Amino acid sequence: MKTIGIPWPEFNDGLRYNDVVSPSNSGVSLIQFYSSNHPSSAPLQGWLQRIHNGQITIDGDTVTDPNIVLRVGSKLVYHRLPWSEPETPFLLEVLYEDDDMIVLNKPSGLQVLPGGLFQQRTVLTQLKWHVNKNENSTPSQLHPVPVHRLGRGTSGVLLCAKTKSAKARLAAYFADGTSLVGSKMTDSEIGEERRITKIYRALVKGIIDTNEVLINKPIGIMRYPGVAKGLYVALPSGKPALSKVRVLERDMEKNQTLVQVQIQSGRPHQIRIHLSLIGYPLLGDPLYVAGGQPECFDSELVEEEFAEDGGYQRPTKPVPGDCGYHLHAHEVTLSHPTTNAVMKIIAPLPPMLKLDQEAN
Incomplete structure (x- = not known):
């Protein structure tokens, strides 16, 4: 490895x-x-x-x-001023690599791009350091960048482009898939027209009775304390979002369900929002707990409370980057950005997200 x-x-x-x-x-x-x-x-x-x-x-x-x-x-x-960022994993498993792209298994707790408290401790930084220490790098490999995001608490397959052409092609795959959402597609057609398909594993609170659930609900932004750009939530006026949920295993004793989720769109925090919307939030999710929205919005920033650097104190309410939930980008199937060959990339499952027979 x-x-x-x-x-x-x-x-x-x-x-x-x-x-x-x-x-x-x-x-x-x-x-x-x-x-x-x-x-x-x-x-x-x-x-x-x-x-x-x-x-x-x-x-x-x-x-x-x-x-x-x-x-x-x-x-x-x-x-x-420089500051000490929170404890963060730094090792990244390489699942696939060639001259056009590098595919990583992102650990939970590591942010993809700079933002908030995490300006250095990101996947992007590790990619830059990796290239700088690699003496065999060619000019086309000088700027590897992630082409999509995974939430900080989400683990699994992360596609990163090494060249501008690969970045443009892979980004177009994600954009094309999102543009299909809202069109009249049957359940069996989900993913068939896409150049890229993403399958996640998740552990939810509660027992989902039906074996399959199709969630077609828009996601928008609302104001929320401590999140300058607003919080993504289930919102009728938002952008279309489609998730197909399939039950893999029910644990009646622990009152939890292991599910597979295929997303047609890629809205921020889509799986967390959609599963909480139907009454089954991700187990351990500190933010999305009911109805596809946070539990309450009743806190506001107090002007007199500011941190050592002059900025606001960390919000007391949960924010999107908080971890604790179990969500893993398990499989990605895509057309190679240069050869167009169909390839499937799999990130090994964390123990909490394995079926009983997979764990043995």
């Missing part, structure tokens, strides 16, 4: 956020600019703290006066 991965350093490199003062912001103070243009990053007092810390420059000069007046065209840079 080939693996890639380098242990994470204790601290990341921090971040730099760039802004250019527009005509509409000319004449406002530095603190007014940041508190009004980036309120989701920090409250007013947090931005004052960052300015006093010398974390902001104007045209290359460090500024500590929050009341300095800005001029149009000035370049502002906010330096987010």
